Structures are given as structure tokens and as C-alpha cells.
Amino acid sequence: MNEMRPPQHGPDFRSDNVGAVAPEIIEALARANRDTATGYGGDTWSLELQKRFGELFEAKVKVYPVATGTAANALAMAAITPSHGAMFCQERAHILTSEVNAVGFFSGGGMLVPVAGPHGKVDPAALEEAIAAQGKGLMHRSQPASLNIVQATDLGAVYAVDEIRALAATAKRHGLKIHMDGARFANAIARLGCKPADITSRAGVDVLSFGMTKNGGLLCDAIVVFDEAAAPAIQWHVRRAGHVWSKARFAAAQLLAYVEDDLWLRNAGRANAMAARFDAGLKTIPGASLWAPIEANEIFLKAPAHVIDGLERDGVRFFRRAADMARFVCRFDATEAEVDAVLASLRRNLSNG
Template identity: 40%
Template sequence: MFFASDNAGPAHPKVMEALVRANDGHAMPYGVDPIMDDVRTMIRDQFEAPEAAVYLVATGTAANAIALGTLAQPWETVFCSPEAHIHEDECNAPEFFTGGAKLTLVPSIDAKMTPDALRKSIAYEGGRGVHGPQRGPVSITQVTERGTVYSLDELGALTAVAREFGLATHLDGARFANALVALGCTPAEMTWKAGIDAVSFGGTKNGLLGVEAVIFFDPKHAWEFELRRKRGAHLFSKHRYLSAQMQAYLTDGLWLETARLANANAAHLAKGLTDSNDAQMVYPPQANMIFAEWPREGHQRLHDAGAVYYVWAGELKGDDPAEPLQARLVCDWSIGADGVDRFLEALRG
């Protein structure tokens, strides 16, 4: 009953098998291995972007921060929601890798920026001449850190605002596959066809051991990203072990299969929570992450039964058994219906 994070789940067996195969013999280092050649082709095909520049790093923070460092100058600001992963969970890595660019927090609804709020925030910045930050890229987290998903129309509306001001748009897709299967669209439709310029294409949360792709749809950014990745100490020598994971991820739709499993687990859990009558959804659950609240006594039963998840708001230890506490529950591909059912049974007592 582990619902703390999709980072905590196991790597898929097919990924481990691919690593064993990649470990046979010798291969050139630093991303010139033959497996990486295949990965570039596979990603370009999936995204319908034959000219895209494709690179791998080991962590989502590296993917986001180095991509934004490539898109933003040190004197610029990056526009994002207050709940964006680059703001909440990356220890100022974007500011560090951009050389000092700041983050401007755009008001959000259900953790999603709105076009009007983005336009107002961009209009405000850049109006103080040399004395204020200059306008920089927009960064969108998809799936958001509250489990909501931007529709294609919402993405297109935000990128249209960015283009009004001549700004690039970055998509933080740590849970890219979960959003994609939730929307039932293609990778191209959720990225460059919606106006996205660069993507952090996640795999670690969705069945990989540890690898993320960075994709620039305009290859003009390629050389600068390569230099920033090396300077930032994120160019792997034995790169084939990153390449092998991503190759397995993309082979025969494994990345979509694991995302569908994770989303289905979350949908099953959300329905069970709603049917319990004690639980209320805080945000609409749209992918593999749920925010819900129910009485303290239910949380205490779950923790006593060995359930692992974050109590997001409120204290587990308290005197009032009826006080509602908020939980964050994240499903990965491996939990299965049985794990969800055990959780719901423990909640009901």
C-alpha cells in the first residue's frame, strides 16, 4: 500500500532486461553509443519531429533546469504557476542553471495557469526597463503538481500568450505519459502542435530506473544545451545505460502501457474514496495523483495498517478523530487493483 510517490515504484522488468543487454561488451561513451542513435529516431518518430534535438539526463531537475538555462538569460524571469515543480521542488536549480534568472509566479486555478493571468504577469514584467527582470520563457507543468491536466486548448491558449510577447514555452513533462493517456492525444498534439518549444520528457516516475529526455523542437538550441549539460556535470560517461532505459521505454508502447496502468490505479482509488462517503476530493483527479481529505481516524487506521502516503495538510496525531486531514496519493504502474483494494479496506476499517 505504497502511495507516497511514483518515484518509489520499481523499474519495469523490461527496462532491467534492456540494461543487462546493454551491459554486454563495449560502447562509445558520452551519448554516441548506437542505442542512443536509435532513441533519437524513436523520439523524433513519436513526436513527429524529424529535426528535433534529443538529449538524455538522469533526473527531472536536470532536465528542467538545464533546458530553462538554455532558453533563459540570467537577467530574465521564467513564468510558472505557484505549484510548478520548478518552484516547489527543485531547490532553486532553475535559478542556478540559468545563472540567476528568477521565477515569476502566475496565479493559478487547480494548479493551472490561465491565459489572462499569464498575460497580466508578462505585461507587468519587462515594464521597468533596465531596473527590472526581462521577460523570459513560460514553463508549464503537465501533469500539474496537484494531479490536474491541461487540455490541449488550455495549452494552446497559454502558448499563444507567450508568442504575443515573443517568448518560448517549456513543458515540464515528468508525468508526460500520464497526461498523454488522460487526454487521449498524440505527443505532437500535446507539444509542438500546441506551441511548445521544449519538453522535459519524463520516464523515472513511469517505470524507468532513472532517465529523462530533453527535446528541443528547434535544433538551434542543441549545441548550447550540450555545453550546459557538460558544464553542469550531467553528461554521463557510460551513457548507454541511460539510452538502454529509454529505448526499452519506447519499444512496443511500454511507456503508454505503464502510464495507463498508473492512471487506472488512480481512477480505481478515486472511485473508492468517493464511494466511501468520508472522503472529499480537493482537486479533480485527472491522471495518477489524488488530493483528498477524510477524518483523522481513517488516516490513523491506514497508517496502523502500513499504508504509506503523505498527509498533506493537518497532523496525523490529534485529539479530534473527526477532523478532516488532506492526503496526497500517487499511483505508479505496479500497485495494481489489489493494492488499491487493501488501502480502501483499511480506510473503511
């Protein structure tokens, strides 16, 4: 692990993307950088990856490394949705708000249908209503095909195991395939302390976008398929989109290093611990409130605009979602000193109000 030092330019909570790469992953790349290896996933690292993820998820899985979370989401959803399909997702879901409708593009016409729910979670009753309103069997309507859920959610909340089971049961009752956007899957598992299978294969999830980049990875996430029958054409989707690297061993080497000795959970645990420290500090500061409970590594803070201005003036880096709303994301390499500096700034600016 890198020596944890606060960034030179002040506390940086803009995103978990702004963090470093875990040294273990860089070292794994250096180890893989020898000799020759078969291209396009025929190498020993890629074959080992299939086996290792099968153990990790306690299921027969197919793993497809891809370059980004967006690619994972788009290709996974495209593989479980026909071109005339309706894809249900929470109204704040990343696939709806931030990916230029890549899921619609790669599915050849699939339509996103937003569903309400608290803290970025899909509400089961709202899902039932949305499916009913979609007009199953009607010639004029996109047909209910798939459900996307985000774990941890886009507002930093974490679905409990039973919540995922219940949603999956509803979705399955209506014949929907289920995709989980796990850009922050590690943070959710670290929070829940459950087995990866408990919220995926055993809960009814068909396909997972397994995030790595945000949690200490370099340039790779992965699609994990639990039910091959749900996504029979996925390998062609992935290949056609250009996500089968000729030097695939370097993608697999990253993913193998990421799960070795629980590196992924240690990194996520650190990021979550920084968010928990934030949470504990906020409880002692009157005047600041939260949009969603802090359950993973993200904080959505509500405070008067002049207070958020003050944070900016103090050199705190974060993402300003609105005049009175700031998002902070804890990196795996964030430090306690960074968190404490934000809390001190917040305290000062609130008392200046």
C-alpha cells in the first residue's frame, strides 16, 4: 500500500476515480510482463480468472474483462435486452443519467424506463407499477425485458440482501432479466459483510458489472455472467464493441491481483471507513444534513449555499451537485487528515453563517 499522505493540493473528494492505483495491481502487471502469451483471452491469466471468479462467486460464471464501467453496463444490458425491450432502472441510475444512453445504443433500440425509490434504490411497488404501465403484449410499446439495480446506489446507499432478493423475485415474476451495476460492488460487500454470491447469483442477479477501477484498479472492470442462458450472445456484444484485448493477460492480471488476499475488500473497507468518519463528524455539526444515509464511500451533503462556497474557498475538492448540495466520494487511499480538514472547514463555515 502506498504511504497514505493527503494530496498536496488539499482534501480531494471529487471522486474515487481521482485516486491512485493499488501497488499490488501495478506489481501484478509487472509480473505478467514476461515471455509470450496467447492473445484474446487464451492466456493462462485469463483462464485462471474464470476459475478464480467461479470460486469467489461460488457459482459457474463467465467473466468478460472490459475497459470501463460504462462498457460493462452497456454490454451487459444489451446482452439481456432485445432491441424492442424496455429496461427498468432507478431514476438516478448511472445508465440513465450519465452514459449517453449507451444501453439503448448497444441493445439496438432498448428503451430506459425510470422507476422511483429512496436513496437511489428501486422501490418494488413502483417497479410493479412501471411494469404494469409498460403494456406487456401491446404492439405499440417497448416490451418489459430487464431491470438494472446499482449496488452501492448512485446516492451512496446499499441494498440489503433481502431487498435485492425481493426485487429480483418481482422482476423474475414478470420475466425480466436482472443486471447489477456494481461500479462500487466492493464497497457494498465491505458494508454488508456478506458473500458476493448472497447479493448476486443466490439472489437472482443474472449479470453483474464488477467494478475495479474506482477501488484501486488501473484500467479494467469486468462483466460477470451468472446465467449464460440470460445473455447467450454476450461474447459477440463484447467483441463487436472492441472490448476483447489482444493482450488480454494484462486485464486478467489486474483482476486477479484485485481479488487476491481480499485486496478489493481491504481497499473498499478503507474507503468506507473514511466515509464513516465523515458521518460521525457530521453528527456533531448542527446545520448540515444528508440526502441519503452514508452506507458505502459516498456522502451527499446538504448545507446552505454560502457554506458550500466556503468549502470551495478553503480548497476542499468535491463535486457540487447544486448550490446547496455537495457530493464527496472517499477514495481507497483517502486519509483521515483529509476527512478531518473537511469537517473543520464545514464547522467554521457553518458558524460564520
